[in-house]
Structure formats: C-alpha cells, structure tokens
Amino acid sequence: MKRVIVDYKKLNKDILNLLVEKFPDGYSDRDIIYFKNHHNDTIEAVEVKTNDTIYLVKISERLAGVMQDYEDTTLDTDIPSAVTKEQIGGELSFDN
Numbered sequence: 001m002k003r004v005i006v007d008y009k010k011l012n013k014d015i016l017n018l019l020v021e022k023f024p025d026g027y028s029d030r031d032i033i034y035f036k037n038h039h040n041d042t043i044e045a046v047e048v049k050t051n052d053t054i055y056l057v058k059i060s061e062r063l064a065g066v067m068q069d070y071e072d073t074t075l076d077t078d079i080p081s082a083v084t085k086e087q088i089g090g091e092l093s094f095d096n
Contacts, residue, residue: 001052001053001054002052002053002054003053003054003056004053004054004055004056005037005043005045005056005058006055006056006057006058007057007058007060008057008058008060011057014050015048015055015057018048018049018050018055019046019048019057022046022048023046027046027059031046031047032044032045032046032059033045033046033047033056035056043056043058044058044059045057045058045059046059
C-alpha cells in the first residue's frame with residue numbers, strides 16, 4: 001500500500017471528503033500520528049485510507065478550518081441555518 005504525505009494546502013476534493021467522513025466532529029489527540037521526516041523534524045498528521053493509498057494529512061492550525069469550510073459548502077444550501085419569528089407568520093427570513 002502506498003503512503004502519501006499531504007499538506008492541507010494541497011488537499012483535493014476526494015481527500016477532503018475522506019477527512020470529513022472519518023472526522024465529522026473534528027479530530028482529537030488520539031487520532032494524531034507522529035513521525036520524523038527526512039530533516040528529522042517531528043510531523044503530526046491524521047490518517048485516511050483508500051483501497052490503495054494511506055494519506056497522512058499534515059496537521060496545522062488551518063486544517064480544522066479547511067475541513068469545516070469544506071463541510072459547510074457541501075451541505076444542502078436550501079436548509080436555513082436559523083429561522084426567525086417572521087418565518088412563523090408568513091414569509092421566510094433567515095439570519096446569517
């Protein structure tokens with residue numbers, strides 16, 4: 001099986017889907033894998049797998065935000081995030 005290290009900046013749609021499916025509520029400390037790179041720097045990553053590849057996605061402060069933004073854009077946009085009093089009385093009005 002092939003192992004690929006990926007930075008969050010280079011995530012494609014397929015890997016983002018895998019991440020969001022595996023970690024729908026975000027990842028925790030127990031999900032993190034630690035290893036040394038060729039410069040002997042410690043790298044922190046989370047792992048997602050396909051049939052032929054293990055992806056080690058490097059963790060950064062931005063990874064969780066990228067995952068959340070991606071999940072938010074893939075949700076059905078027809079569902080309002082908040083309903084106001086005006087919706088009950090007639091027309092729809094949504095809070096942003």
